[in-house]
Amino acid sequence: MNFTLCLTHDCNLRCAYCYAGRKEARRMAWETARRAIDFCFEQTCQRATVWREPHKAQLGFFGGEPLLEWELLRRAADYADEEARRLGIALKKTVTTNATLLTSERAAWLRERDFYVGLSIDGNAAMHDALRRFPDGRGSHEDCVRALSHYAGSSAQAEVIVVVDPRNVQHLSESVSWLISQGIGSISLNPNFYVAWPDSALEVWTTAYARIGDRYADEFRRGSPVRINVFDGKIRVRIKEGYAACDKCGFGVDEVAVAPSGNLYPCERIVGDDANEALRIGTVFDGFDAVRRAEVTARRGNTVAECQDCPVQARCMNWCGCINYATTGVSDRVAGIVCFHERMSIEAADRVAAALYAERNPVFLAKFYGAAVEMGGE
Numbered sequence: 001m002n003f004t005l006c007l008t009h010d011c012n013l014r015c016a017y018c019y020a021g022r023k024e025a026r027r028m029a030w031e032t033a034r035r036a037i038d039f040c041f042e043q044t045c046q047r048a049t050v051w052r053e054p055h056k057a058q059l060g061f062f063g064g065e066p067l068l069e070w071e072l073l074r075r076a077a078d079y080a081d082e083e084a085r086r087l088g089i090a091l092k093k094t095v096t097t098n099a100t101l102l103t104s105e106r107a108a109w110l111r112e113r114d115f116y117v118g119l120s121i122d123g124n125a126a127m128h129d130a131l132r133r134f135p136d137g138r139g140s141h142e143d144c145v146r147a148l149s150h151y152a153g154s155s156a157q158a159e160v161i162v163v164v165d166p167r168n169v170q171h172l173s174e175s176v177s178w179l180i181s182q183g184i185g186s187i188s189l190n191p192n193f194y195v196a197w198p199d200s201a202l203e204v205w206t207t208a209y210a211r212i213g214d215r216y217a218d219e220f221r222r223g224s225p226v227r228i229n230v231f232d233g234k235i236r237v238r239i240k241e242g243y244a245a246c247d248k249c250g251f252g253v254d255e256v257a258v259a260p261s262g263n264l265y266p267c268e269r270i271v272g273d274d275a276n277e278a279l280r281i282g283t284v285f286d287g288f289d290a291v292r293r294a295e296v297t298a299r300r301g302n303t304v305a306e307c308q309d310c311p312v313q314a315r316c317m318n319w320c321g322c323i324n325y326a327t328t329g330v331s332d333r334v335a336g337i338v339c340f341h342e343r344m345s346i347e348a349a350d351r352v353a354a355a356l357y358a359e360r361n362p363v364f365l366a367k368f369y370g371a372a373v374e375m376g377g378e
Contacts, residue, residue, distance in 0.1 A: 001047060002250060003040035004060035004257040004268040005033060005076065007069040013098050013140055016131040017165050017192045019326065020064060021273035027069055028260040033076045036258045036284045041087055043256075056090040062257070062268050067101040077113055096120065096161070098132070099147035100140055107150035117158040118188075119147055122168060123175020130168040145182075152183030159186035159227075166192075166201035173211035176228070180215065186227040193327050193337050202340065209348040217352045220364045234315060234349035235368055242314030251321030251331065252281055252297040264288065266296055267322040279325070299332045307334060316342040 009026040011018070028036075037059065044057040059080050061073050077093060084091035095110065096118035110117055121144045122128040129139025151158035160179055164172055172189075179187055189212075197205075212228065219226050237243055249255055252266030259265065259274040264282040281296055282288040302318040310316065317323075318334040327335035356364040 001040055001044045002058040002060070002255045003036065003043075004062050004255075005036055006062045006064065006257060006259055006268060006271050007033070007066045007072055007076075008064040008260060009274070010068055011063060011065040011098070012068065012100060012134065013065070013132060014135050015098075015133070015163075016167070017163055017195070019194060019269055019272065021271070023064065026260050026274075028072065028258075028262075030072065030075065032258075032260070032262045032284065033072060034079060036262065037076060037080045037083060039284045039287070040256075041083055041089060044089055045087060054090065055088050056092075057084070058092045058094065060093075060268070061095040063096075065098055065101065066095055067097050067106070070101070070106065074109070077115075081113070092116065094118065098140070098144065100143040102147040102150070104150060107147065111157070115157065117151065118161050119144075119151065119158060120161045120163070121145070121148070121179075122162050124171060124178040127162075127168045127171035127175040130171070131163070131165060148179075148182050148184065153185065156185065159188050160184050161188045161190055164189055164191045164205070166195060166197050166205075169201055169205050169208060172205070172208040173215070176212050177215055180219065180226055184226070188229040191337075191341050193323055193335060193341070197337055197340075206344055209344055210351075213348045213352040217356055220356055220361050221359075223363055225363055225367060230345040231349045231352060234346050235353045237315045238346075238350065238353070239368060243317075243319075248319050249321060251300050252293055253300075256281075258284055269322040269326065296331070299330065301332050302334050303332045304334055307339075312343060312346050315346055318342070 005028065007028045009021060009024050011020070011023050014023065040057055040059060044055060047053060048055045061076070066073055073095070080091060080093065093113065094116045097120065099119045099121055122132055125139065125141040128141040128144065132140050134140055162175065162179075176187060209230070213231065216226065216228055216231050249267070255267060257265045257268040257271050259271045261274055262284045263274055263280050264284065265271050265276070265279055266281060270276060270279050279296055280289075281293040300319070300321045302324065304318070307313055307316070307318050316339070318338065321331040323338060324334055325331040327338065
């Protein structure tokens, strides 16, 4: 099971594209956090028994800004580690932070506790400060960039999360290059699908992905590849001829988010102000609302008829329940902007992969094909 604890609704930034609802000092109580962890592990063990799966779970810490509740995070992580050991559960822990509160001491503690860290940093100062600002209007790049030094290098258990928006997309390719120059080895480009994208911004976006693809390929040629989600993901999915069921989000089934109140939702992106009764699927105190959960999970996927015959349908993320809900109001219909992005990503990734494969680039072949491909042929 993949459980995400939203420790607070509050945040010290006021990012223009935030989907997490009103920023107010509503925090998760310790008893709620403890019960959420217990519930996560109960569900993990039940599922492992029924499906004869390994006992493994992922516990994420989210917000708002979770580092505002640093002591709660530490206490919850310690408790989760102890309980996971007692129950024989292989536990992966993650935290997603805006990085402004990430000191060297905190980064060291997260490393010691084997956390995977998501750093929400949009890239260079021009891109980042366009939309990620403090309440007084100051840009936050200078505060965030200090955290990068703690996670530079290909072995770092971290990724930088870049939100791509029509208001900052003109800086995208330069921002990715800047992040690579800072030693960041894993970059996730997360489009803001929840706003209108004018045609002019779509053109800039397309050009940016082509340029990022060129830089991505050059890093393979240098022997120092970076992970960029839209390229790595689309290349892997092409090799295995489409997304498998295990690749898709577990919206309300394998994936559950806990609001500070203890209410349960199918994804952390849905929590918002904790007021969406239609997608509230229970509480950590009373368990799942079986009827509501079944209603929500039954609508996962994509029922748009035109998508079924699309030549790239198997490689398209048209099935993401939270994005579909946020963009169309229902979790089983995909928005046009998602279609645009997926086609653009596939085209950009295929161009890069074809070039590197034709060159028989050894680093590329080793990463995506392993020992199955010899240098002399297929």
